Amino acid sequence: xxxxxxxxxxxxxxxxxxxxxxxxxxxxxxxxxxxxxxxxxxxxxxxxxxxxxxxxxxxxxxxxxxxxxxxxxxxxxxxxxxxxxxx
Numbered sequence: 192x193x194x195x196x197x198x199x200x201x202x203x204x205x206x207x208x209x210x211x212x213x214x215x216x217x218x219x220x221x222x223x224x225x226x227x228x229x230x231x232x233x234x235x236x237x238x239x240x241x242x243x244x245x246x247x248x249x250x251x252x253x254x255x256x257x258x259x260x261x262x263x264x265x266x267x268x269x270x271x272x273x274x275x276x277x278x
Contacts, residue, residue, distance in 0.1 A: 211261070214250075214251060214254065214257045215254055215257060215258055215261070216254055217254060218251070218252050218253055218254045218257075219254055219255070220252075220253045220254065220255050220256070221255075223253075223255060223256075225249065225253075226249070226253060226255070226256050227246045227249060227256065229259075231246050232246075232256060232259050232260050232263070233263060235247060235250065235260050236260045236261075236263035236264050236267070237263075237267070
């Protein structure tokens with residue numbers, strides 16, 4: 192059985208879909224008002240926090256935090272894929 196491609200992994204996470212694109216720009220927060228810490232965002236990116244955590248709601252209200260979490264997820268998918276392929 193072949194492993195899914197890197198782009199398939201990203202597509203499964205919703206990268207590039209319409210909702211992803213909107214959330215990346217819809218809610219600018221230039222002063223990062225009310226943003227969770229980097230550690231909390233990292234935990235969200237790994238889905239280690241309960242879904243009831245208010246920090247998840249913050250992601251849909253703050254494009255910079257949303258982008259930061261999505262960038263961490265993309266980096267994880269890329270690193271995992273590179274590790275599996277031996278590059």
